[in-house]
Amino acid sequence: MAERGYDTVLRADQARIHSDSLEMPHPILTAETLSVVYNSSRGPQKAVDNLSLAIGDGEFVSILGPSGCGKSTFLNVAAGLLQPSGGRAALSGQTISGPRPDIGVVFQRPTLLPWATVEQNVLIPIRALRRPIQQYRSRAHELLEMVGLKDHAGHYPEELSGGMQQRVGIVRALIHDPSLLLMDEPFAALDAMTRERMSLELQDIWNASQKTVLFITHSIPEAVFLSDRVLIMSPSPGRIREEIVIDLPRPRDAELMGSSKYAEICGRIRKIFSQFPEKAQ
Ligand SMILES: Nc1ncnc2c1ncn2[C@@H]1O[C@H](COP(=O)(O)OP(=O)(O)O)[C@@H](O)[C@H]1O
Numbered sequence: 531m532a533e534r535g536y537d538t539v540l541r542a543d544q545a546r547i548h549s550d551s552l553e554m555p556h557p558i559l560t561a562e563t564l565s566v567v568y569n570s571s572r573g574p575q576k577a578v579d580n581l582s583l584a585i586g587d588g589e590f591v592s593i594l595g596p597s598g599c600g601k602s603t604f605l606n607v608a609a610g611l612l613q614p615s616g617g618r619a620a621l622s623g624q625t626i627s628g629p630r631p632d633i634g635v636v637f638q639r640p641t642l643l644p645w646a647t648v649e650q651n652v653l654i655p656i657r658a659l660r661r662p663i664q665q666y667r668s669r670a671h672e673l674l675e676m677v678g679l680k681d682h683a684g685h686y687p688e689e690l691s692g693g694m695q696q697r698v699g700i701v702r703a704l705i706h707d708p709s710l711l712l713m714d715e716p717f718a719a720l721d722a723m724t725r726e727r728m729s730l731e732l733q734d735i736w737n738a739s740q741k742t743v744l745f746i747t748h749s750i751p752e753a754v755f756l757s758d759r760v761l762i763m764s765p766s767p768g769r770i771r772e773e774i775v776i777d778l779p780r781p782r783d784a785e786l787m788g789s790s791k792y793a794e795i796c797g798r799i800r801k802i803f804s805q806f807p808e809k810a811q
């Protein structure tokens with residue numbers, strides 16, 4: 531895969547920008563001086579502060595930050611599920627003001643309907659968008675095959691393991707062919723082994739589907755393994771503090787996780803986190 535990157539990110543955030551020799555892919559998702567203030571019982575709470583970023587077409591970018599720093603809040607704005615208090619998020623220059631079919635979202639828990647089969651769960655967005663179900667059935671099966679669930683289309687969620695259910699959630703987010711996939715700690719509820727396997731699978735899915743992915747996590751190794759770039763958020767109120775370009779070759783395999791270069795990048799990020807009052811895992 532060609533080297534990607536660009537230098538427009540993070541203008542408003544005093545972040546260090548690693549922009550050497552970078553050409554600029556067409557940005558898909560942008561956030562401009564975004565802020566979110568919640569009105570809570572303790573008064574106004576600023577969850578996201580002056581956050582700016584740009585994610586290029588086809589990039590895999592992770593946002594890494596300690597718990598409570600505003601990652602999900604930002605993702606909800608990008609998904610059109612939450613209105614920002616200031617600034618804006620835009621998809622190809624168009625302000626995101628509500629949920630839209632060109633954005634797919636995967637949450638921490640797949641929230642599948644227990645009474646519906648895997649195939650029926652996967653086709654929920656098609657029903658919601660009032661598109662012809664029949665035309666998407668074969669796509670559903672292709673995607674299920676891609677994630678190793680070809681023989682599970684007729685199964686019910688309770689018959690699947692946690693990892694399998696999360697894969698169904700990913701397929702459901704891809705079924706209507708969105709250009710951008712937003713993933714909010716999708717593997718957080720899985721055991722360590724499954725989580726590692728899911729990282730490998732997600733890389734394959736990303737390769738095969740050519741989507742732009744914004745992946746939110748608080749796992750440093752996961753972010754480094756998967757990403758072209760890692761954006762580090764500071765503790766609450768969240769803003770982007772640093773950008774790290776991950777120049778590890780692709781495709782990446784499990785062996786890479788034992789390499790010194792991988793360890794060096796993880797260590798560099800860990801050091802940044804150690805300077806925060808709250809630490810990432
Ligand atoms: N609906 C809400 N009302 C009030 N405060 C909220 C709400 N949602 C989140 N927060 C607060 O905003 C901050 C950021 O939350 P969140 O975006 O969920 O963080 P993260 O995903 O990084 O763990 C936290 O302090 C959290 O308590």
Ligand SMILES: [Mg+2]
Nearest residue numbers: 601602603715
């Ligand atoms: Mg969260």
